[in-house]
Amino acid sequence: MKIPLFDLTRQYIKIRQEILTEIDKVISSGRVILGENVSLFEEEIANFVGVKHAIGVANGSDALFIALKALGIGEGDYVITTPYTFFATVSCITRNRAIPIFVDIDPVTYNIDLDKVEEVLTSHPNRDRIKAFIPVHLFGQTVNLERLEYIKQKYGIKILEDCAQSIGSTWTYSDGTVKRSGSIGDAAVFSFFPTKNLGAYGDGGMIVANDDEIAEFCRSFRVHGSKTKYVHDVVGINSRLDEIQAAVLRVKFRYLQEYTNKRREIAKEYQKLFEDTKSVKEMIVWPNVPDDNSHVFHQYVIRVKNGQRDVLREFLKEKGIGTSIYYPMGLHQQKCFAYLNIPKGSLPETERASKESLALPIFPELKIKEVEYIVLKILEYRGG
Numbered sequence: 001m002k003i004p005l006f007d008l009t010r011q012y013i014k015i016r017q018e019i020l021t022e023i024d025k026v027i028s029s030g031r032v033i034l035g036e037n038v039s040l041f042e043e044e045i046a047n048f049v050g051v052k053h054a055i056g057v058a059n060g061s062d063a064l065f066i067a068l069k070a071l072g073i074g075e076g077d078y079v080i081t082t083p084y085t086f087f088a089t090v091s092c093i094t095r096n097r098a099i100p101i102f103v104d105i106d107p108v109t110y111n112i113d114l115d116k117v118e119e120v121l122t123s124h125p126n127r128d129r130i131k132a133f134i135p136v137h138l139f140g141q142t143v144n145l146e147r148l149e150y151i152k153q154k155y156g157i158k159i160l161e162d163c164a165q166s167i168g169s170t171w172t173y174s175d176g177t178v179k180r181s182g183s184i185g186d187a188a189v190f191s192f193f194p195t196k197n198l199g200a201y202g203d204g205g206m207i208v209a210n211d212d213e214i215a216e217f218c219r220s221f222r223v224h225g226s227k228t229k230y231v232h233d234v235v236g237i238n239s240r241l242d243e244i245q246a247a248v249l250r251v252k253f254r255y256l257q258e259y260t261n262k263r264r265e266i267a268k269e270y271q272k273l274f275e276d277t278k279s280v281k282e283m284i285v286w287p288n289v290p291d292d293n294s295h296v297f298h299q300y301v302i303r304v305k306n307g308q309r310d311v312l313r314e315f316l317k318e319k320g321i322g323t324s325i326y327y328p329m330g331l332h333q334q335k336c337f338a339y340l341n342i343p344k345g346s347l348p349e350t351e352r353a354s355k356e357s358l359a360l361p362i363f364p365e366l367k368i369k370e371v372e373y374i375v376l377k378i379l380e381y382r383g384g
């Protein structure tokens, strides 16, 4: 059996005709830049997340860069974030000439540890310069939104939610209110990179915000900083969501809940199979599947103990199973951030996770018999 980590074509076969029809409509209309699909998709995403504004941009990385600038972050400001994330979460800080403060992760969820965030906010020597916090809802698992709102209020910092991996994920508050990731930050961003839960057939991204001024800044910054054509108050960039990609995304958006349900079913199947063979527990730790949408399983990541991760990965590769490592090192260990002088060992949970984590295949079209094969091979590896 050959099981890829991710397969775009299995989904395309099912929606091919709808997609081709919409692409044809865009090209036939002659309006291929910032047309009605972009506006309608922006409206759909704003309603879905539960915010006032949405601004389509070229990709999630630009969305982060522009949104952080819109929050007023610039030269010399400090921004708290996680070192265990995709590069763009942090490069948006340094590209805006600000300084990242890395806070270690919670070893169970892989999300930033909010106790440690509060420690930094109470004891950092340059506390006055900490202006913002970028939490990442990693692998599709929502960071505690109720606590994020509390932190935002108590410490008076801006929050930019990185929802690149978490579209549709929710958090249930202690009073029963349910909110979606992306709805509580001063701004939030989404990525429509093809492998994402809602993926385009190319690049795409979105910024969402409630505040009119923040939204207006982003809207003009994506077209070279111009509100009126050929008049520029600030120097922006060219970063628009493509009209064809918006048309594709509008088709796929109609299936998002179905896709999310499938991902959760697959995660549940992995969990059931691992639990049925508890002896595997000596070797791996698998994620818990909550009953609500607080985890939308962009990735299904297990931990492989006792230094066996890379050997298991090689074994699964030989058996035709694709896996990946998110992420092979903490961002504080990247050469380009060496100037921050963060000593090795200072973010131990991140460093441990980068040596133990292994992402198994998960995508809506993955078949249950393929999940069974993957688990069988993991058991075979450990001689079970």
Ligand SMILES: Cc1ncc(COP(=O)(O)O)c(C=O)c1O
Binding pocket: 059, 060, 061, 062, 085, 086, 088, 089, 136, 162, 164, 165, 191, 192, 193, 203, 204, 205
């Ligand atoms: C957590 C996170 N942030 C930001 C991005 C950047 O998105 P994009 O690839 O669309 O630039 C990604 C995805 O690649 C991501 O996973």
